[in-house]
Amino acid sequence: MLATAPRRIYARRSAPTHGGSLPTYRGRFATEQAERLLWRAGFGPKAGQAKELAKLGMSAAVHSLTRPAQRGLAGPAPVLETGKPLQPYDVWGHDVLWWLDRMVRTQAPLVERMTLTWHDWFATSNEGVNSQRLMINQNRTMRRLALAGFPELFEAITIDPAMLLWLSLSGSTKADPNENYAREMQELFTLGAGNGYTEMDVREHARALSGWTNSWNQATGEPDDFHFDPTLHDDGIKVIYHHRGNFGWRDSLRLVLAHPDHPKFFVTKLWSYFSPEPLPASDTRAAAAMYVSSGKQIRPLVEAMLMHPLLYGGASLVKPPIVQIAGMLRGIDRYIDTDAWVWESGLVGQTPFYPPNVGGWDATQWLNTATWLGRFNLTSQMIIPKQVLDPGKTKPLADARTLTEHAIAYWGSPTLSKQTVAALRSYAQSAGFDAASAQWESQQYPVIALNALRALVVASPDYQAC
Amino acid sequence: MSKTPAQQACACRDFDRSAFLRAGAAAAGRGLPETLPGMPTPAGTGLSRRGFVLASAGLALTVYGAQGLLRSSEAFADGIAAAATVTSQPVLVSVYLQGGIDSMSVLYPAADPLYSQFRTDLALAPGAGPAFTEDPSLTWNPLAAPLAQLHGEGKVSVMPTVGYTDPNQSHFTSRHYWEVGATAADLNTGWMGRYLDLTGSADNPLQGLCLDYSLQPSLASAKMPVATISSPSSYSFYAPGVWGTQQSLMYDAFDALGRAGANSRDGGLIASGQAALMSSTLRRQLLPFQPAANAATTTALPTGYPTTSDSFPTRMAAIPAMLAGGLPLSCVSVSTDSVFDTHEAQATPFDTSLAEVAQTLYAFQRDLEARGLDNRVLTVVWSEFGRRPLQNASAGTDHGAAGLAFVIGTHAAGTMIGEWMGLASGLDALGNLKETADFRSLYCSLLEQWLGHDAAPIIPGAASLPRVTVVK
Numbered sequence A: 001m002l003a004t005a006p007r008r009i010y011a012r013r014s015a016p017t018h019g020g021s022l023p024t025y026r027g028r029f030a031t032e033q034a035e036r037l038l039w040r041a042g043f044g045p046k047a048g049q050a051k052e053l054a055k056l057g058m059s060a061a062v063h064s065l066t067r068p069a070q071r072g073l074a075g076p077a078p079v080l081e082t083g084k085p086l087q088p089y090d091v092w093g094h095d096v097l098w099w100l101d102r103m104v105r106t107q108a109p110l111v112e113r114m115t116l117t118w119h120d121w122f123a124t125s126n127e128g129v130n131s132q133r134l135m136i137n138q139n140r141t142m143r144r145l146a147l148a149g150f151p152e153l154f155e156a157i158t159i160d161p162a163m164l165l166w167l168s169l170s171g172s173t174k175a176d177p178n179e180n181y182a183r184e185m186q187e188l189f190t191l192g193a194g195n196g197y198t199e200m201d202v203r204e205h206a207r208a209l210s211g212w213t214n215s216w217n218q219a220t221g222e223p224d225d226f227h228f229d230p231t232l233h234d235d236g237i238k239v240i241y242h243h244r245g246n247f248g249w250r251d252s253l254r255l256v257l258a259h260p261d262h263p264k265f266f267v268t269k270l271w272s273y274f275s276p277e278p279l280p281a282s283d284t285r286a287a288a289a290m291y292v293s294s295g296k297q298i299r300p301l302v303e304a305m306l307m308h309p310l311l312y313g314g315a316s317l318v319k320p321p322i323v324q325i326a327g328m329l330r331g332i333d334r335y336i337d338t339d340a341w342v343w344e345s346g347l348v349g350q351t352p353f354y355p356p357n358v359g360g361w362d363a364t365q366w367l368n369t370a371t372w373l374g375r376f377n378l379t380s381q382m383i384i385p386k387q388v389l390d391p392g393k394t395k396p397l398a399d400a401r402t403l404t405e406h407a408i409a410y411w412g413s414p415t416l417s418k419q420t421v422a423a424l425r426s427y428a429q430s431a432g433f434d435a436a437s438a439q440w441e442s443q444q445y446p447v448i449a450l451n452a453l454r455a456l457v458v459a460s461p462d463y464q465a466c
Numbered sequence B: 001m002s003k004t005p006a007q008q009a010c011a012c013r014d015f016d017r018s019a020f021l022r023a024g025a026a027a028a029g030r031g032l033p034e035t036l037p038g039m040p041t042p043a044g045t046g047l048s049r050r051g052f053v054l055a056s057a058g059l060a061l062t063v064y065g066a067q068g069l070l071r072s073s074e075a076f077a078d079g080i081a082a083a084a085t086v087t088s089q090p091v092l093v094s095v096y097l098q099g100g101i102d103s104m105s106v107l108y109p110a111a112d113p114l115y116s117q118f119r120t121d122l123a124l125a126p127g128a129g130p131a132f133t134e135d136p137s138l139t140w141n142p143l144a145a146p147l148a149q150l151h152g153e154g155k156v157s158v159m160p161t162v163g164y165t166d167p168n169q170s171h172f173t174s175r176h177y178w179e180v181g182a183t184a185a186d187l188n189t190g191w192m193g194r195y196l197d198l199t200g201s202a203d204n205p206l207q208g209l210c211l212d213y214s215l216q217p218s219l220a221s222a223k224m225p226v227a228t229i230s231s232p233s234s235y236s237f238y239a240p241g242v243w244g245t246q247q248s249l250m251y252d253a254f255d256a257l258g259r260a261g262a263n264s265r266d267g268g269l270i271a272s273g274q275a276a277l278m279s280s281t282l283r284r285q286l287l288p289f290q291p292a293a294n295a296a297t298t299t300a301l302p303t304g305y306p307t308t309s310d311s312f313p314t315r316m317a318a319i320p321a322m323l324a325g326g327l328p329l330s331c332v333s334v335s336t337d338s339v340f341d342t343h344e345a346q347a348t349p350f351d352t353s354l355a356e357v358a359q360t361l362y363a364f365q366r367d368l369e370a371r372g373l374d375n376r377v378l379t380v381v382w383s384e385f386g387r388r389p390l391q392n393a394s395a396g397t398d399h400g401a402a403g404l405a406f407v408i409g410t411h412a413a414g415t416m417i418g419e420w421m422g423l424a425s426g427l428d429a430l431g432n433l434k435e436t437a438d439f440r441s442l443y444c445s446l447l448e449q450w451l452g453h454d455a456a457p458i459i460p461g462a463a464s465l466p467r468v469t470v471v472k
Helices: A031-040 A049-054 A058-066 A094-105 A109-121 A132-144 A150-158 A161-166 A180-190 A199-208 A249-258 A262-272 A281-293 A299-306 A309-313 A321-331 A340-348 A369-382 A400-410 A418-434 A439-459 B005-009 B019-031 B066-071 B076-085 B113-118 B142-152 B171-180 B191-199 B244-262 B267-289 B312-324 B347-370 B439-450
Strands: A212-216 A223-228 A238-240 A243-245 B049-054 B059-064 B091-098 B156-163 B208-211 B227-229 B331-339 B377-382 B403-408
Touching: A031 A049, A031 A058, A031 A309, A049 A058, A058 A109, A058 A299, A094 A109, A094 A132, A094 A321, A094 A340, A109 A132, A109 A321, A132 A150, A132 A161, A150 A180, A150 A249, A161 A212, A161 A223, A180 A199, A180 A249, A180 A262, A199 A238, A199 A249, A238 A249, A249 A262, A262 A281, A262 A299, A281 A299, A321 A340, A321 A369, A340 A369, A369 A439, A369 B227, A369 B267, A400 A418, A400 A439, A418 A439, A418 B244, A439 B244, B091 B312, B142 B156, B142 B347, B142 B403, B156 B439, B191 B208, B191 B331, B208 B312, B227 B267, B244 B267, B312 B331, B312 B347, B312 B377, B331 B347, B347 B377, B347 B403, B377 B439, B403 B439
Parallel strands: B091 B331, B091 B377, B208 B227, B208 B331
Antiparallel strands: A212 A223, A238 A243, B049 B059, B156 B403, B377 B403
């Protein structure tokens, strides 16, 4: 979160270069702004990383994310309690760990965060696909095209095997065109519910998209050989958005992307992943124009959004649960060494590869009494047993201020508001010192209180949103 | 990972919910033990406690004696004490059948000549199930026999074609309408949430209880707190290496941090702070449901609830248990694990899911009756739409319009609401069932006849909606 509101955050629009441009943030870009950028466009800072990033200034900091110099992973590869490496295609939960590891170790955090965005946008669940291999292949496609052109991504995902299975396009034939993909691609991927299309458009798109099929691998029992079979395709005349033609699946995608309502839907939805504040109408128009004139490229739009004044001056964004888990691990410099994150991710409300439905996760529902419990209890999994302070063996700490500083430093020194720090110190004083009367109490209470303070730091509202 | 058959056959994946989450919860039960060596007994220790096992919910509970509670300064005392004084408060349970259930496979028009034409793969044989006594043209699916039994006792009101004009076939949109109680895309509070906003209290999250991992939108309120829990006995906050005085004070500090967020001017921090405060209140309310150290950890569900890996029967069973434990519930929502979005190969998964739902609802009613709670509880069972009468070529059914709802309870009117028009005259231009009753009429009637509250400030357009008889 931002402890101090930056002054003078709006500035003149830069010269239009792409048929439209967004205003640029001109306020202070210090550690806390860099910290916010890293939480919004990645998975939070590692200790000291925000301070380093701030030195670049806002523009170069954003560029370092949108045009990363390196894309590889840094740090130790996952090793579980069993001592064995992950088997992401074959072992239950290892798909989740495989991706979480990328979130933790990536050197291109925005690429990884956009991969998560596309997974939510084109939400596909292994609950319906039943193949970790196909899900991971889809994930690789999303990562490869994370900042490419949306038409390219949309086409790749439409005929991605996991998606073909998930939304029933595989097996949708001339005799029985399945409306599932035709409906959701308009409602969720490109236009918005009921926005500029009719039930007849759904049916006609379904006809245009017919013809995909697959077979089953006899040896593995897995679906295999996904392909377009012209004999299964409805090659009759269709009418889509008042256009008549012998449309095929590529025409279907072309028509929906050319729909006049698509650019606004696209930029509004994309922005919503970065900020809880609505984009002003004039900026939405500018972003839509920019999107269209760039040939529907993702990177320049994301770059402009990450420089928008509202990103730094607006309200905090509640951290998506899996971002919170990855970010906590980054903050304490821990790597994947347990499979506990698989079920922990469920308790906080976001298990990658298992979105609740094709609409993705509902970000307005990240926080409720159930997920808050999950978020609080993450701490007991984050702090490995040998790091839990033993009051019998730990040298007591001097005062409330020191206790609080130690607790915040444990998590990589996230920025906290004055009010939060005051509440933490107040606890440190009362639980660590004032409550103690006997000699053993004055030795042990500060240590027990420090254990509690560690939990309280990450249970503070400041740490849940950034 | 186990999947319900309905999920396996589901082509449209909109409403698949993750069995993974449930598996996660099960694992969490092992990973986050309720009590660890060195952990303190919960706040409130020293009160007289009577430990008993709430066998019905599979929950081991310890309930604090009322006398001790009243002497206690713990905030949860208020909620429990309040509940003790209003034990006649009506409870409304909302059961959501996920994905749009095929009403024509629950009550089927056996003799309608179009039925066997429309349902070449799916038609049930005439006389296969119990007759629907109110309308001889309909027959219960044999697997819905438990519901037929309750219907015979006058405890089920059937709505064979409930819906709304200008039906929407999107899961999201149509469900949203049902959740908010209006055909309004931009309404963001639920119909039960608005009832709670008008009647609820600021310190009782349990008044609106969602037994799930995420809040059902029908309970979304603007002002009053509501709760989401997976199970009442697992609501325990734990920090490693913390116990005793430092733990009690930690919960206070947790509140202080929540207040700092809730009182800020930043929307994200406010949401976060409010969630913390609500969770904190709920923690205190559910303290009595923490398993006693010596309690049995697993107990069978009471007789009649189906044994399955699904959460639905267990969650339904938790409701009578919580009411018997004196918790102040008012509106409760539960979803089936089963997804009825049967686009492909419908028959087998549908049967399994229907059987589980029918048996659970039957057991739930019997459970309430056995505890003498049946006079307090009315259950509404709904789905976002019905399915198209003409099956598709995959032996499944696509999204339709009007569908099925039930009102179940000892005080349910027990008489059909709306009618079955038959397939020759009952279809709209798109071949979907026309509605003969409006879901908003149902809501208005439930509010007025069961919860005793004027529907006008809760359901938009209530004045012009006809009322139906839902309560006797």
